[in-house]
Amino acid sequence: MKKLNETSTTAAGQATGSKNKITLIIVVNGDPVSVDANVNAPLHTVIGKALEMSGNVGQPPENWELKDAAGNVLDASKKIEDLGLVAGTKLFLSLRAGAAG
Amino acid sequence: MIEGQFVDEAVSRRKFDREIARYRELEGEYRRRGWFPVEAAFPRVLVIFASSRLNPRAIVCAVRLDFTNYDLVPPSVTFVDPFTGAALPMKSLGFKMLRLDGMANATPETITAMGQQGRLVFQELIQAHSPEEVPFLCLPGVREYHDHPAHTGDSWLLHRRSGEGSLHFILEQIWASGINPIRNINYQVQFQFQGFQVDGAVLPR
Numbered sequence: 001m002k003k004l005n006e007t008s009t010t011a012a013g014q015a016t017g018s019k020n021k022i023t024l025i026i027v028v029n030g031d032p033v034s035v036d037a038n039v040n041a042p043l044h045t046v047i048g049k050a051l052e053m054s055g056n057v058g059q060p061p062e063n064w065e066l067k068d069a070a071g072n073v074l075d076a077s078k079k080i081e082d083l084g085l086v087a088g089t090k091l092f093l094s095l096r097a098g099a100a101g
Numbered sequence: 102m103i104e105g106q107f108v109d110e111a112v113s114r115r116k117f118d119r120e121i122a123r124y125r126e127l128e129g130e131y132r133r134r135g136w137f138p139v140e141a142a143f144p145r146v147l148v149i150f151a152s153s154r155l156n157p158r159a160i161v162c163a164v165r166l167d168f169t170n171y172d173l174v175p176p177s178v179t180f181v182d183p184f185t186g187a188a189l190p191m192k193s194l195g196f197k198m199l200r201l202d203g204m205a206n207a208t209p210e211t212i213t214a215m216g217q218q219g220r221l222v223f224q225e226l227i228q229a230h231s232p233e234e235v236p237f238l239c240l241p242g243v244r245e246y247h248d249h250p251a252h253t254g255d256s257w258l259l260h261r262r263s264g265e266g267s268l269h270f271i272l273e274q275i276w277a278s279g280i281n282p283i284r285n286i287n288y289q290v291q292f293q294f295q296g297f298q299v300d301g302a303v304l305p306r
Contacts, residue, residue, distance in 0.1 A: 030269025098241040
């Protein structure tokens with residue numbers, strides 16, 4: 001499991017070597033991991049990586065949704081660049097709650 | 102149902118400490134959302150939720166999670182008075198946790214339009230059998246849900262490895278369904294006829 005530490009948090013705030021690659025901080029059910037992403041790829045490409053890195057393999061990727069810090073659900077089919085996400089952005093990958101009531 | 106701690110306490114304590122450590126790692130983010138933990142000593146956590154969108158800022162609710170026997174058993178969730186810690190009956194709760202039914206793919210514009218037409222169907226996640234009873238959070242991952250006779254077919258052990266039942270998951274659900282959607286305080290003003298106001302200058306002298 002790849003955990004954030006002080007060094008990786010600092011690194012996550014900077015673009016990686018390639019101009020198309022950035023590192024995003026994905027908080028998976030309260031557990032932050034840093035994930036490399038291509039800005040030209042759709043946002044959903046980071047979901048599988050973040051789940052694998054955090055060890056959250058009990059639910060399929062479609063049962064999770066990415067939100068910004070304010071709780072707004074992001075359209076994971078859009079390109080990362082088009083969503084205005086920059087290196088070091090913190091996103092929240094939240095499990096959709098099951099059937100209730 | 103067996104009462105008290107029957108899981109090796111060291112195991113539950115270690116898992117509780119892990120939940121708290123994860124929370125502390127993101128405490129700044131949570132604070133900006135209006136989450137204020139005021140107690141965190143095994144087996145209980147008490148978190149106060151405030152709404153940052155209201156002016157003046159307002160405490161909406163407080164919730165106590167009990168991690169006894171975690172995680173063979175999911176946390177118990179009780180809404181309490183933030184000042185006394187006493188469990189609140191349904192009639193005193195003052196807020197709701199809502200979910201929209203059948204609107205998974207609707208755009209925000211569609212939801213707004215349907216709301217203006219009064220056509221939205223809400224599901225209430227906090228339930229009680231009477232206004233006098235202490236309500237429970239009816240969600241998988243919450244002890245009261247899995248203990249309820251209506252959910253005997255949905256064992257916690259089927260959810261245990263899913264991420265449900267963690268401190269973050271439960272607080273996130275409360276925030277997303279109960280706190281984050283709050284935009285205004287809903288006042289009810291009742292007018293009572295008290296007579297007429299008169300202009301004294303035009304009265305006969």
